[in-house]
Amino acid sequence: MSEVKLVVLYPQPKNVAQFENDYSEHIALLHEKMNIPTDVKPYTITKFDSHPDTPSAFYQMFSMPFSSEQMLQQTLASAEMQEVANDAVRISSGGAPVILTGKDAI
Incomplete structure (x- = not known):
């Protein structure tokens, strides 16, 4: 099976x-609710460059x-992840985050 990704874009x-x-x-909160050890990071975070x-x-x-x-x-359907998703919306002061799913292209 091929890997799928959850992507969240924050404005x-x-x-x-x-x-x-x-x-x-x-x-x-993500680590707590999804039982991910604090020293494990099964995700990546990318900050985008922005110029005037x-x-x-x-x-x-x-x-x-x-x-x-x-x-x-x-x-995504779990109560724990729904709590994390609601928190993502709460912290996104520039507008609602964009949530996507997909697979890497060949």
């Missing part, structure tokens, strides 16, 4: 320092792989 926050603080707590003449619509991307579509859907 530019109204207050970067506040977002960074909230995001640290958000990641701690070419501003990026997004500030940051979270990406987490799953072994199958079934595992991804099962995780």
